[in-house]
Amino acid sequence: MIPTPRLGALRWLPAVLACMLLGAGAAWALEPNEYRQLLGLDSRRLIWFLAQVKLFFAAFVLGVPLFAVTIEYIGWRTNDAKYDKLAYEFTSLLSVAYATTAALGGLFAFALYGLYPTFMGYMTGIFRDVMFLYALLFFAETFTLYLYYYGWNWLGGRTPFSLAVQRLFKGLGIAVLALTVLFLAGGFGPPMRGDTRWFMALLYLLPVAAGLFIIRDAKGVHIFIGILLNVAGTAIMQVANSWAGFMMSPQGVDKEGVLTGTVWQAFENVLATPIAVHRMLGNMAFGGLIAGAYAAVKFIGAKTEDEKAHYDWMGYVANFIAISALIPLPFAGYYLGREVYSFSAVMGNNMMGGDFSWTFIIQAVLVGSLFILSNYYLWTGMTRIPGAERYYGYIKYILGALVVSFAIWLTPHNLPLTGTEVGQMGGSQYHPTLKFMGLMPAKNAVINLIILSTFFSFLLYRRGNKLDAVAISAQGWLARGVILAAAAVSLYIVGQYALSLFLLEPKALDLPADRAGYFRVLAWLLVAHCAAAVAAAALALADRGKLAQNLFMAVTAFNVTLFLGVYGFVVMEKASPFLRNIAVAQFLMIIACLVLVTAIDVFLFRGAREVGRLQWGRIPVRSQYALLALSFVITMNMGLMGFIRSGLRGDWHIVGVMRDTSPWSFTPSNFTMTQMVSLSVLVFMVSIAFMFWLGGIMAKHKSPPAEAPAPREEPTRA
Amino acid sequence: MRSAVGRVFVFLLLILGTFLWIGQAVTALTGGEKAAAGAVEVSPEGGETIFWGKGRCFTCHSVGDRGSAVRGPNQGVFGEKFPLPIGARAEERAKERSTKTGQNYVALDYLVESVADPGAYVVEGYKNEMAIVYAPPIALELKEIKAVLAYLQSQGGEVDLEAIEKPSEVSQKYYAKMAAAGRRGRR
Amino acid sequence: MPGALVFIYMTLALIALAILVTFSDRHMHEFVRPVKRFLRGDFGRVPRAAVLALVPLLAGWQVWDITAPDVAVPAALRIQHPSSNFPKSFETLKNPLANPPEADVQAFVEQAKAGNVAFIAQVEADVKRWREANADRHGLEFIATAPMKKFLDALKAGTVDPQTAKAALVEKYLFEGRALYAMNCRACHGDSTAGDGPMADGFKLRPINFTDNGTIETIVEGYTFWRVTNGGPGLPTEATPWDSAMPEWKLSLTEEERWKIILAEYDLAQKTPRIPESH
Known part of the structure; x- marks a missing residue:
């Protein structure tokens, strides 16, 4: 353990930031922009590279504690030392990466202030106070992280506290919960958008409340510290994020850049929270996959069967976490895109149909590969489950659905054509039939089908070695309660939207009154979906769980993909502004389906008889390459999306406020983007590998907290 | 491992x-x-990038048999109508212009005028429809326009960068106008 | 089918096959075994020799096909809605004629009462001719649409309300817009606005089909106005290499005329412009 140099790396960061803040004022904005160079390098590319690598590290450092704490919690509740050890292993990856992140952050800040002095001076002028807060949050993060990591054994005790102390914590938890509710209701805090309020309530207040509530022994306190660590990390992310958001969608300043509103307004700009939400999920998926890659490398290099078994399991858990975050990610992306359009339709058009349309196609390739690779990993994983052969037959159908969806997903509206082909198509640039695949309704239909298929693969994986479904009626009130609650959630999600559609006036969308019929069709479809949810819940309670799942998934797939996929074109023709509501309806139906079907599935096979034990480690090594490819692809995708997000500003530092007058104020080509992203990915991967290696050396000189035998048999699945 | x-x-x-x-x-x-739209040097090469890129001149003008646009006069040697490339043609046109206005036009002045005030002396058989290149959306800066001038001079004429930087009074007036327009929207 | 798509689909098919074959060791063996046996010569030496000769030949043919020079036009791609130089101020522009202000409506009602509604110069002659031939009828009756009839009836009865008058005024604008469209746009974009005018076939890039859902419906009005105003020459670099032949209409049409045309264009195509998303 060598904590001193690592802490040392951090110590100067806030100090440096503080120095830079002093004396900077809004007056900077009125001076001509100054740009500097370092060693004659292209300043923009240098910043791009530094920002990207720094972001990779930061995403990892913020993502890992999210699930390290979750896994630790599972280990604590199930009293399974295996999970505790795994959580510790994840955390140890973290502690090495943390110092590098901070050091990179310092380097990045230096580069920004040094190379773009006018711009940074202006930003500092606006965000002076927020930047101090940022520096302070760093202390909180550092403190909690080291307390969490080094306090693992110290706070590992399971002896319950005295009742009085337990009650005190419970009381505190309830108090914070009350605060959360009050905050959500708008009881306190500055005026803010709904999404920001939910973000802060669900990610800051609620976890603290829950953390306090569950404390009953030293381990509980440790978990609480982990939660605080996550709160600090999320806050850091949100703060830094608001600056990026401000550059894209400035608020609280006028056209000259003079602060006319409040700093809070500038902080809580249009895109700040949508980006933060997207980033939260992205970080979790990214953290999971990087940890998965670590496990995969260890698996490939493993010498013994025990090692193989352990790292196979670790990779599986990491991948499971990543996929859970990956599934809602497209929806968060849709929301972010919507908000981009709401801030500026031209920015939106430039994103989807302009400069970045082909970048989005590359992104579609990457996202599609993420889903296909995840499925592949699940399928190869099925080969280590005795009895899963029974389900191999389904794989070709899932694969078929995936590949056809992917093909549609990739078909651009605007095709690259040779002159001859243009001639064959009658001089038009759109293919007479395939052009439909390039439009929104088709894309929405297939991405939802891809998500549903992946979910189906997961269900097959789960039931791989299970013999017969267990009667739900024999499982007591918990099973029934959870299924009913899930059904209620599904009903609420879809039902409230159906209701709002019944009440929707065409006028609200600037449509003539006779278009109301198009709204009603969708509303009735949602009602049908609700009916299916009720039927599924009833069937599940009557011990026809499999039928219930099949029914509900079939109805969802039909509604979302077939019906709305086709109906979307009708709507596009007749009532195109309504298309957005269709996308929302598709999303809600999918979510409702995932909630209810998962709830049924949990109890359907709880304690079911098994064909055999899961044989961890008995998996083709190809699967580990799939896991690795997943982590590489998601890293590249992050870089690519960062390019789009940042590039949307065009030749503005701050859209509409400060123009980029440097020689680098043009949108680079996609090839340049792939070069820069590849370089960043390579540097990140090599340095993180180096860091893991360092961590490995350290681990050799120190034993992990609780020595558990490597899991050869199946653990209760995460 | x-x-x-x-x-x-x-x-x-x-x-x-x-x-x-x-x-x-x-x-x-x-x-x-795409070539970086950023800084260009005042040189025929810099002007070439602008002409065939950011300046979008090529949407209306071809140069000899490069390009296919016919909306504006060809800037190279093309058919019977354009026996001289623009660099040489400008001298002829400048002479005509001098007699018309009574001011002393040199070849460069004609080029500058044609860019800054395209309607001033329209080539016969063409409409007065050239876009103002120093106003949005094209919004070329004076430096970029100078580069294009150098490129045009290089088409059969003599490239005189010094003259481009320090032109006669006729051109000075236009330079001031274009420079003022180019500063808009920038700090 | 376009080559780019064939390539994408074939690659996907290959990937799907690879996945299906490799996901379990059993499938992998099943797939590899006959191949191995074939290579060992278990299915006869002649077929093996034939295949072994054929594969390099095929590969060679492919390489030759790719590298041999031919005269095809290179593949090119046009950006659909080039907008990097689209001024932000245009973004929130609304067609001022779709919702005329109170004063204009009032003036229109006054003119209608007096029977001397002014039209744009381009249609003046036609309107005059019609009025001379139908001196007994109201001068607006030749716009025989429902809102106009309703307005004229109300005018006769002396019960004009602002809504009816406004609708009638928009009808008048639409009429003028259609006339302007016919004069300026029809040649390329066609009577049906489907991009099939008499001159449409003469362009390398066909004039856009407004009745297609992917065109004017997906953009805000301000963008349409900008495109009409600045035409092909106003497009940024990314719009190359297929340049739009659209003229720069600001040179020959007034702002009001351009808005009238846009009003009529959306109406003829039966489309509504994209509404800017609200927060």
Whole structure:
């Protein structure tokens, strides 16, 4: 353990930031922009590279504690030392990466202030106070992280506290919960958008409340510290994020850049929270996959069967976490895109149909590969489950659905054509039939089908070695309660939207009154979906769980993909502004389906008889390459999306406020983007590998907290 | 373990290679690497980039048999109508212009005027429809316009960068106008 | 089918096959075994020799096909809605004629009462001719649409309300817009606005089909106005290499005329412009 140099790396960061803040004022904005160079390098590319690598590290450092704490919690509740050890292993990856992140952050800040002095001076002028807060949050993060990591054994005790102390914590938890509710209701805090309020309530207040509530022994306190660590990390992310958001969608300043509103307004700009939400999920998926890659490398290099078994399991858990975050990610992306359009339709058009349309196609390739690779990993994983052969037959159908969806997903509206082909198509640039695949309704239909298929693969994986479904009626009130609650959630999600559609006036969308019929069709479809949810819940309670799942998934797939996929074109023709509501309806139906079907599935096979034990480690090594490819692809995708997000500003530092007058104020080509992203990915991967290696050396000189035998048999699945 | 890392590293390079290939293919498909629209030097080469890129001159003017636009006069040698390239043609046109206005026009003045005030002396058989290149959306800066002037001079005329920087009074007036327009929207 | 798509689909098919074959060791063996046996010569030496000769030949043919020079036009791609130089101020522009202000409506009602509604110069002659031939009828009756009839009836009865008058005024604008469209745009974009005018076939890039859902419906009005105003020459670099032949209409049409045309264009195509998303 060598904590001193690592802490040392951090110590100067806030100090440096503080120095830079002093004396900077809004007056900077009125001076001509100054740009500097370092060693004659292209300043923009240098910043791009530094920002990207720094972001990779930061995403990892913020993502890992999210699930390290979750896994630790599972280990604590199930009293399974295996999970505790795994959580510790994840955390140890973290502690090495943390110092590098901070050091990179310092380097990045230096580069920004040094190379773009006018711009940074202006930003500092606006965000002076927020930047101090940022520096302070760093202390909180550092403190909690080291307390969490080094306090693992110290706070590992399971002896319950005295009742009085337990009650005190419970009381505190309830108090914070009350605060959360009050905050959500708008009881306190500055005026803010709904999404920001939910973000802060669900990610800051609620976890603290829950953390306090569950404390009953030293381990509980440790978990609480982990939660605080996550709160600090999320806050850091949100703060830094608001600056990026401000550059894209400035608020609280006028056209000259003079602060006319409040700093809070500038902080809580249009895109700040949508980006933060997207980033939260992205970080979790990214953290999971990087940890998965670590496990995969260890698996490939493993010498013994025990090692193989352990790292196979670790990779599986990491991948499971990543996929859970990956599934809602497209929806968060849709929301972010919507908000981009709401801030500026031209920015939106430039994103989807302009400069970045082909970048989005590359992104579609990457996202599609993420889903296909995840499925592949699940399928190869099925080969280590005795009895899963029974389900191999389904794989070709899932694969078929995936590949056809992917093909549609990739078909651009605007095709690259040779002159001859243009001639064959009658001089038009759109293919007479395939052009439909390039439009929104088709894309929405297939991405939802891809998500549903992946979910189906997961269900097959789960039931791989299970013999017969267990009667739900024999499982007591918990099973029934959870299924009913899930059904209620599904009903609420879809039902409230159906209701709002019944009440929707065409006028609200600037449509003539006779278009109301198009709204009603969708509303009735949602009602049908609700009916299916009720039927599924009833069937599940009557011990026809499999039928219930099949029914509900079939109805969802039909509604979302077939019906709305086709109906979307009708709507596009007749009532195109309504298309957005269709996308929302598709999303809600999918979510409702995932909630209810998962709830049924949990109890359907709880304690079911098994064909055999899961044989961890008995998996083709190809699967580990799939896991690795997943982590590489998601890293590249992050870089690519960062390019789009940042590039949307065009030749503005701050859209509409400060123009980029440097020689680098043009949108680079996609090839340049792939070069820069590849370089960043390579540097990140090599340095993180180096860091893991360092961590490995350290681990050799120190034993992990609780020595558990490597899991050869199946653990209760995460 | 070491060999595992090595294998994984090769695998990473493979995937990055594919990614680069996609980026390269897409860029090639979508019109190739676009020249940086940023700083250009006042030189025929710099002007060429502007003429065939940011300045969008090529949407209306061809140069000889390069380009296919016919909306504006060809700037090279083309058919019976344009026996001289613009560099040489400008001298003829400047003489005509001098007699018309009574002011002393040199070839460069004619070029400057044609860019700054395209309607001043329209080539016969063409409409007065040239866009104002120093106003949005094209919004060329004075420096970029100077580069285009150098490029036009290089078409059969004599490139005189010194004159471009310090032109006669006729041109000075236009320079001031274009410079003022180019400053808009920038700090 | 376009080559780019064939390539994408074939690659996907290959990937799907690879996945299906490799996901379990059993499938992998099943797939590899006959191949191995074939290579060992278990299915006869002649077929093996034939295949072994054929594969390099095929590969060679492919390489030759790719590298041999031919005269095809290179593949090119046009950006659909080039907008990097689209001024932000245009973004929130609304067609001022779709919702005329109170004063204009009032003036229109006054003119209608007096029977001397002014039209744009381009249609003046036609309107005059009609009025001379139908001196007994109201001068607006030749716009025989429902809102106009309703307005004229109300005018006769002396019960004009602002809504009816406004609708009638928009009808008048639409009429003028259609006339302007016919004069300026029809040649390329066609009577049906489907991009099939008499001159449409003469362009390398066909004039856009407004009745297609992917065109004017997906953009905000301000963008349409900008495109009409600045035409092909106003497009940024990314719009190359297929340049739009659209003229720069600001040179020959007034702002009001351009808005009238846009009003009529959306109406003829039966489309509504994209509404800017609200927060």
